[in-house]
Amino acid sequence: MTMLKIQGLSAGYGAADVLHSVDFTVEQGTIVALLGANGAGKTTILRALSGLVPARGTIHFRGKDVSRCNAAQRVALGLAHIPQGRGTFGDFTVEENLAAGAFTVTDRRQIAQDMERWYAAFPRLAERRRQQAGSLSGGEQQMLALARALMSRPKLLMCDEPSLGLAPAITQEIFEIFKTLNREHDMTLLIVEQNADLTLQFADTAYVLESGSFTVSGAAAELLGNEAVQQSYLGV
Numbered sequence: 001m002t003m004l005k006i007q008g009l010s011a012g013y014g015a016a017d018v019l020h021s022v023d024f025t026v027e028q029g030t031i032v033a034l035l036g037a038n039g040a041g042k043t044t045i046l047r048a049l050s051g052l053v054p055a056r057g058t059i060h061f062r063g064k065d066v067s068r069c070n071a072a073q074r075v076a077l078g079l080a081h082i083p084q085g086r087g088t089f090g091d092f093t094v095e096e097n098l099a100a101g102a103f104t105v106t107d108r109r110q111i112a113q114d115m116e117r118w119y120a121a122f123p124r125l126a127e128r129r130r131q132q133a134g135s136l137s138g139g140e141q142q143m144l145a146l147a148r149a150l151m152s153r154p155k156l157l158m159c160d161e162p163s164l165g166l167a168p169a170i171t172q173e174i175f176e177i178f179k180t181l182n183r184e185h186d187m188t189l190l191i192v193e194q195n196a197d198l199t200l201q202f203a204d205t206a207y208v209l210e211s212g213s214f215t216v217s218g219a220a221a222e223l224l225g226n227e228a229v230q231q232s233y234l235g236v
């Protein structure tokens with residue numbers, strides 16, 4: 001089944017578009033990488049999908065046209081977005097951040113169950129549940145951002161630059177978590193990254209964005225070490 005189908009997506013800030021009619025699809029149960037250099041428009045794609053910037057074109061999510069749904073409605077339908085920089089609330093405790101992630105869920109018992117489920121999956125968060133999010137390490141904050149997004153019971157998890165500011169070993173750990181979520185929790189993932197080599201090792205398919213258009217796409221394994229991918233990063 002196709003989880004996400006984007007056709008002719010254009011978006012920008014003010015007069016000029018930074019995304020130029022992009023098309024792509026995300027199949028259910030896969031990990032898709034969205035790669036590209038600084039300023040290519042990767043974050044703008046995720047914002048357009050989440051309904052955080054106005055966009056033109058069509059967005060079908062699980063067979064439904066969500067182009068006219070607002071951001072909260074898209075979360076309720078199962079589209080979760082972990083923003084670049086993580087977006088956790090530094091003055092809130094770990095637990096309060098998780099509760100905030102469940103803003104579309106009304107069943108209190110379900111919220112409590114989900115919280116325990118993700119504490120079991122992320123023991124470091126469980127140990128720090130009363131600690132302020134701002135005092136967590138970078139890796140712990142990324143885990144919190146991930147767990148907070150999972151509290152909305154997503155079908156598709158979109159994560160913007162998870163490796164930003166993290167040591168290679170911690171980045172590796174985060175990607176292993178993505179793989180576990182994909183394999184054991186039936187999660188579909190769309191990951192925006194600049195760390196192309198690592199991401200291509202974990203992803204099934206990849207798209208490379210350059211100045212608001214896709215230049216290369218295909219099976220991740222085939223794009224590893226691909227010269228055109230490297231060039232799009234170097235901008236040559």
Ligand SMILES: Nc1ncnc2c1ncn2[C@@H]1O[C@H](COP(=O)(O)OP(=O)(O)OP(=O)(O)O)[C@@H](O)[C@H]1O
Nearest residue numbers: 013018036037038039040041042043044045084194
């Ligand atoms: N709020 C904004 N107002 C005006 N222009 C913006 C805004 N946000 C982004 N842009 C511009 O849109 C273009 C694409 O930005 P975007 O953040 O989507 O790129 P990116 O691929 O995510 O880059 P990075 O890897 O640095 O995060 C850039 O030229 C940027 O300057």
Ligand SMILES: [Mg+2]
Nearest residue numbers: 042043044084
């Ligand atoms: Mg970005």
